[in-house]
Amino acid sequence: MAPRPRTRRLSRTLLAALVAAAVAVPVSGAARPSAVPAPAPAPLAPLRAATAGELAGRYEVNRAGIRAAERMAARHGDLVRAAALRPMASPARQFLTFDGRDGGRTVEAFGDLARARRIAVLVPGSDTGLDTYGRLRAGAVALRRQLGDRAAVLAWLGYETPGTVSADVVSPARATAAAPQLRSFIGQLRSMVGVGVRITVLCHSYGSVVCGRAASGLAVGDIVLYGSPGTGADSVAGLHTRARVWAGRGGDDWVAEVPHMRWELPFCTLGLGADPVSRAFGARPFAAGPGGHSDYLKPGSLSLANLARIVNGQHPVGEVRRAA
Template identity: 45%
Template sequence: MTERLRRWSTVVVAGAIVLSVTAAARSAVPGAPAAPRLPAVRAATLHERYEANRRFLAESRDAAQRLDDTSRSQVLDRLAAPDRQFLTVSTEGDGLAVEVFGDLAGADRIAVVVPGSDTTIDTFDELGTKSASLNGGARALYAEMRRTAPGTRVAVVAWLGYHAPRTMSRDVAENGRAAAGGSELREFLAQLRSANATAPVALVCHSYGSVVCGSAVRDLDRASRRQLSGVAVVGSPGMGVASAAELRTDVPLWAGRGAQDWITDVPHVEVSILGRTFGFGADPVAPSFGARHFATGAGGHSDYFLPGSVPLHNLALIGLGRDGQVSHD
């Protein structure tokens, strides 16, 4: 075992045995309203879902205010803003939230951003920095796609449809959350077809989100495979497979990693320790993996969606299906 792998294994074992207090999920707000009964996702029901979720968020905010939970009430107040469009919301525990930018039913192209660890309803709008958050990244991608192709109707979905692991927890080194998230993502892609059956859909997967995407893509149904136009992973610890061929899809698979991304130092392996399996397989940016590479510049793990950056522009091109214009390292 190499020294690098030995150090990583030690960290993983420690995380598996001792759970950080940051991994503890928040409890649901006592007295919070019941989740709304929502119609099935269809082009004709999108507005109804947006309005119902907006009311639910406002009622949940008021419940948090009554309990003097200032932090959560401020989060919910931002999410309940009249210009925001949520297909799905849950305030229980770490929460779930699926936000739409643009006209989902009328879009010519759709991109779905799948986030990594530490993404919760509380960090949805800001995770260290605005651009590092799911909302910030999806919003920036939407703006860049519109800037790049002003004549194309686009929509971007910020998809927190799974319970992302915390960085300081054993879950972040295992694939349990990714397997559950992959199942949810497959279901969501089927729902998208009900809202818009013609727009090609690209998956943009960051960090642990790339493990979720790998799990989803491996077992997509035929209709979802036909609608999928591309998959891009950035800052990936692996996709849970040994090569791109194991994903069983003909769509372009893109992989990028910034020069200062700390994920470079994480061994891309699967190891069994104390009866548990840790790691997510081969490195998607390795030549042997079989993915296409795109330029990502000198940024770090949280810099892929920075407005004006090389990686953001390339992700927009992938979302638009303009593969021939994507720049390479």
């Protein structure tokens, strides 16, 4: 007698978790990005308004913090981290926050935040940190160019992202811990820019689990999930948000093969919930083109064009293919 679909799905979920854990254990002894020392950041008062003068002062303080972190990484002998930090200290870069400790926590602004009427906040997924920050930055730059005038993009690296090959990536635990930080940041941003500015959060991969956990307290108009393995909820209603929730997935994205389950165990939660692009989940669909998991912010792509359209308050274009 063939196993029932639910049993097969549960088996796939458990298999994915066991494989991830089995792969993660042998490499757990390797040097971790969080092991690179960095100085504590200078204390900064909350920004009360997004004026050019206040922002310039904030950017300069964080620039000095990046240089100090680069020097400490070099003294520690981590030339990879030092090389990653060096361009981040350029006078052209704009960091609202920077903390080089524990793998790094940063918020970088792209565009003129003081004049912006539309702001996109990028929430990245697994394996994003100071050593791999170039990928997040490249996507932010591409989105900022696509958005046009009076728009800004904020790359929010505000949590310890899980490794793609780790047991953490099949659990919402990291996202649950990160959710208060994202809510706090969006709350401060809303106070800083005022109610007339449109704020959208764009949540990639495991970042969509963070957004899902934070959704009920996010003062934003739109939550966009792309390349998402789940949100920790079974439907949009389960997110408890008044924001419009969008979901899209590229035609060649491997995340489509991730089992969509959530299993409550005595010691943890396994699985990330329903597929956000399924009809049953209830998100507004948008076409993401034929690309893969890392292609959503690729210049010239349909996915980038539609993400920008949502941020700009326009309806996305193109044919949508939804999961069952």
